[in-house]
Amino acid sequence: MTELTSELVSELKARIRAGRAKVGVVGLGYVGLPLSLTFARAGFTVLGFDIDPAKITRLAAGGSYLKHIPAEAVLAQTASGRFSATTDFSRVRELDAILICVPTPLTPAREPDLSYIVGTGESLWPHLRRGQLVVLESTSYPGTTDECLRPILEKSGLRAGVDFYLAFSPEREDPGNAHFETAQIPKVVGGHTPACLEVAAALYGAAIASVVPVSSTRAAEMTKLLENIYRSVNIALVNELKMLCHRMGMNIFEIIDAAATKPSGFNPSFRGPGWAATASPSTPST
Ligand SMILES: NC(=O)c1ccc[n+]([C@@H]2O[C@H](COP(=O)([O-])OP(=O)(O)OC[C@H]3O[C@@H](n4cnc5c(N)ncnc54)[C@H](O)[C@@H]3O)[C@@H](O)[C@H]2O)c1
Numbered sequence: 001m002t003e004l005t006s007e008l009v010s011e012l013k014a015r016i017r018a019g020r021a022k023v024g025v026v027g028l029g030y031v032g033l034p035l036s037l038t039f040a041r042a043g044f045t046v047l048g049f050d051i052d053p054a055k056i057t058r059l060a061a062g063g064s065y066l067k068h069i070p071a072e073a074v075l076a077q078t079a080s081g082r083f084s085a086t087t088d089f090s091r092v093r094e095l096d097a098i099l100i101c102v103p104t105p106l107t108p109a110r111e112p113d114l115s116y117i118v119g120t121g122e123s124l125w126p127h128l129r130r131g132q133l134v135v136l137e138s139t140s141y142p143g144t145t146d147e148c149l150r151p152i153l154e155k156s157g158l159r160a161g162v163d164f165y166l167a168f169s170p171e172r173e174d175p176g177n178a179h180f181e182t183a184q185i186p187k188v189v190g191g192h193t194p195a196c197l198e199v200a201a202a203l204y205g206a207a208i209a210s211v212v213p214v215s216s217t218r219a220a221e222m223t224k225l226l227e228n229i230y231r232s233v234n235i236a237l238v239n240e241l242k243m244l245c246h247r248m249g250m251n252i253f254e255i256i257d258a259a260a261t262k263p264s265g266f267n268p269s270f271r272g273p274g275w276a277a278t279a280s281p282s283t284p285s286t
Pocket of ligand 1: 026027028029030031032049050051052055101102103104116119120123137138139140171172173174175
């Protein structure tokens, strides 16, 4: 077998450019539902997948189960025929691209629980076909796409970078943040091969304002970890300083606001759940 032919790459890119590519989103939660609506708004036909039939029923009725996603936003896309959802994974065959947004909580041993990614891979591989793009978006350790997801998908007899495209693109959703919509948040993308990156970047570029290509799936996975670790460390720092300020009779918010006027080297963080001390084993990674 040869690497994905340049004709196959051009063909899928042309379908993306023309808005004719059919996009599947697996896991219709805080990340997957807004992502589905973003691609539908960009003119793509989107098919969502979830193992929770109650969510599928709610979406089919043009409703929402997420506080920050109004039912009208769902209805606008279901009524236009651009968005529908199903529990039937045999429909994976209809798709050009499959974006995986399933949970990755921590196990009781505080290790990433990959069971949802494994479960998704097992649901997908019997229905994969040559020329499709699969992108993992779930937060996980560097190596997850290559070491965990790829071997499961390859049970199909198809090979990543040879028969189908494989990429990782971390989700940066901040649910309820009115300042940033999914379509405006730059999308970091790393491919299993250069052709995989090319196709994945073309797809996201058709729906999202800016795409940031990196050299590999591992680099994209590590980028997400850096962002999350940076945030956790800084929230923990502010939590500690808040207690200190309280004891010293100062208001931490006054201090943060004043420090935030420094034009470089300081980004304000605010108190929050912080680092491991308060996170429960089932705390989802974000
Ligand atoms: N929520 C956030 O703010 C946020 C931000 C950035 C990254 N992330 C990451 O994105 C990923 C998804 O998080 P989320 O918050 O959307 O989770 P969520 O729990 O809101 O939604 C996940 C959905 O996946 C479905 N699901 C589980 N297993 C499935 C399977 N095998 N097939 C199909 N559907 C399945 C669930 O029923 C659920 O509807 C996680 O890795 C998370 O760490 C989340």
